[in-house]
Amino acid sequence: MKFIFSTQRYTDLLLIILVATIWFALLGYRDLIDPDEGLYAEVAREMLSTGDWVTPRIDGYKFFDKPPLQYWGSAISMAVFGETNAAARVWCAGLGFIGALWMWLLGSRLYGSLAGRYTFLILSSSFLYVGLGHANVLDMGVTVFLAIILGAFALAQKNRNLEGQGQGWMLLSWAGAAGAVLSKGLIGIVFPAAAIVLYSLWQKDWALWRHLFIGKGLLLFLLLVTPWFVFVSQANEQFLHYFFIHEHFERFTSNVHRRNHPWWFFIVVLSVGFLPWIINIIQAVFKPEFSWKPTDSGTFNPSRLFWVYAVFIFLFFSSSHSKLVPYILPIFPFLALLAGEKLAKSPQSFSAVIITAILALAVAIAAWNIVSFAKPRTPESIFLAFRPWLIGASISLAIASLIAFFYRKRTSIAITSIAIGSMLAFQMASWGYQSHAPIRSARMMAEAIQSYDKQQQLKIYAINRFDYSVLYYLQRNIILVGFKGNMKFGIRREPEKWIPDEARFIPLWLTANPALAILSRSTYQTWLAKQLPMKIVYQDPRRLVVTNK
Numbered sequence: 001m002k003f004i005f006s007t008q009r010y011t012d013l014l015l016i017i018l019v020a021t022i023w024f025a026l027l028g029y030r031d032l033i034d035p036d037e038g039l040y041a042e043v044a045r046e047m048l049s050t051g052d053w054v055t056p057r058i059d060g061y062k063f064f065d066k067p068p069l070q071y072w073g074s075a076i077s078m079a080v081f082g083e084t085n086a087a088a089r090v091w092c093a094g095l096g097f098i099g100a101l102w103m104w105l106l107g108s109r110l111y112g113s114l115a116g117r118y119t120f121l122i123l124s125s126s127f128l129y130v131g132l133g134h135a136n137v138l139d140m141g142v143t144v145f146l147a148i149i150l151g152a153f154a155l156a157q158k159n160r161n162l163e164g165q166g167q168g169w170m171l172l173s174w175a176g177a178a179g180a181v182l183s184k185g186l187i188g189i190v191f192p193a194a195a196i197v198l199y200s201l202w203q204k205d206w207a208l209w210r211h212l213f214i215g216k217g218l219l220l221f222l223l224l225v226t227p228w229f230v231f232v233s234q235a236n237e238q239f240l241h242y243f244f245i246h247e248h249f250e251r252f253t254s255n256v257h258r259r260n261h262p263w264w265f266f267i268v269v270l271s272v273g274f275l276p277w278i279i280n281i282i283q284a285v286f287k288p289e290f291s292w293k294p295t296d297s298g299t300f301n302p303s304r305l306f307w308v309y310a311v312f313i314f315l316f317f318s319s320s321h322s323k324l325v326p327y328i329l330p331i332f333p334f335l336a337l338l339a340g341e342k343l344a345k346s347p348q349s350f351s352a353v354i355i356t357a358i359l360a361l362a363v364a365i366a367a368w369n370i371v372s373f374a375k376p377r378t379p380e381s382i383f384l385a386f387r388p389w390l391i392g393a394s395i396s397l398a399i400a401s402l403i404a405f406f407y408r409k410r411t412s413i414a415i416t417s418i419a420i421g422s423m424l425a426f427q428m429a430s431w432g433y434q435s436h437a438p439i440r441s442a443r444m445m446a447e448a449i450q451s452y453d454k455q456q457q458l459k460i461y462a463i464n465r466f467d468y469s470v471l472y473y474l475q476r477n478i479i480l481v482g483f484k485g486n487m488k489f490g491i492r493r494e495p496e497k498w499i500p501d502e503a504r505f506i507p508l509w510l511t512a513n514p515a516l517a518i519l520s521r522s523t524y525q526t527w528l529a530k531q532l533p534m535k536i537v538y539q540d541p542r543r544l545v546v547t548n549k
Helices: 002-024 036-050 069-081 085-111 113-124 127-132 139-158 167-184 187-203 214-235 239-253 265-273 278-286 302-318 325-345 350-368 380-406 411-440 443-452 469-474 485-493 502-511 521-529
Strands: 459-463 479-481 515-520 535-539 543-547
Touching: 002 085, 002 113, 002 411, 036 069, 036 085, 036 469, 069 085, 069 139, 069 167, 085 113, 085 127, 085 139, 085 325, 113 127, 113 325, 113 411, 127 265, 127 325, 127 411, 139 167, 139 187, 139 302, 139 325, 167 187, 167 214, 187 302, 214 239, 265 278, 265 302, 265 325, 278 302, 278 325, 278 350, 302 325, 350 380, 350 411, 380 411, 411 443, 443 469, 443 515, 443 535, 443 543, 459 502, 502 515, 515 521, 521 543
Parallel strands: 459 479, 459 515
Antiparallel strands: 515 543, 535 543
């Protein structure tokens, strides 16, 4: 028994090393993609360069769209590793991997080691989780902290009847709540609190309310959360209204950010995002490992809690006026856990084998026909460079499905094969997307500007458009003309730093010292018609940089 136990531990360690190797490989290979990756990387860089860790800024303007935890983490990684692509993604990638390991631990403690391993494999190889785990966006951070809240809460409640047990897990849950709030605001407490209330009513589990350690937990939460809110409010009197009213209630109840989509939007996101495991997820949701009518009222049922949490968040965002693909990510860890629990109790891998094979074929067809996606602003060369990576992804999926089919009666091997093959395929697709960097990132444009203006003496203007990543790669601010974007709040406070339109800018362009302007193709044609002085410094299919001298 000791030998078997040691062998299994050794196998699990090798699995973690293999997944980690694929997960963190070439983290900085792809340039930062605008708008989100460039935006959040630059906020962290400006925090580091200014030394102001209280007031986030973008292009020198105050920026209060989100709390600062990810900016802090990214700024620290930049201080350690330099201001690189990889450093900008370390926080998200690291938390994404930690989140998958945390769900393995949670699944193992609640449902057994096999369920934990399946949860880890399903989560770390799901399309959307892999994609957002390697993108510098805020959603992975809040997803992992929410998983810590609910997971630690479940472990505490499982041990609530044991003397001296549960307190440590509950304090971890409260700390997770602080991390979630500092990652993305009030949803860090609204989502888990709503799930716990609804679960308690359905399960008639009133005992959990006596084991929350509210005194110590709330004190820990406030000690972690309060300092930043106090300091930022003292330094910025407009902060509280903008952050809590505009960025929370108006975002949910109106189309203020123009992100409205139909009610079924997240059904599509979930179906694609959970490839190749979508059949397992559907089974876990509609045939969970608990009875719809509680037969164990008054006792703690973690599966029911996780199901309520996932369904509540799905319905919450489906009814919201603001819908973006990453919003639904917080339900992925617990849907993966429910699927892992079910798979451990009812071993079967055939559906995942079929989905993986179909996915391999679909990717191969997309690679073959990829030049059909070419347009004037996305030339054929970009897609031709992307094609080999998609072919590699298709081969990885095909090999994984063949191995899994051969070992379909040995579920553990089949699931592992599909997970590793899928993760590798999704990573290859991500690496291959570097082919789109000339039009989706500003690194090449920034390098051209730096080469032309080696002394960094010229003023740079962005006309009616803006690529946030140009700030990160230039490591200097730009003057905006006729563009606000995510800087509306800051521009209203410092309008003197902004030029409202071209009509007020053109006299400056005609009379100013040598300067640079970043233009869209359409603006460039308009300036040509007006015979404005221009000399091209850089151009790509969508943008140009010109000088007036």
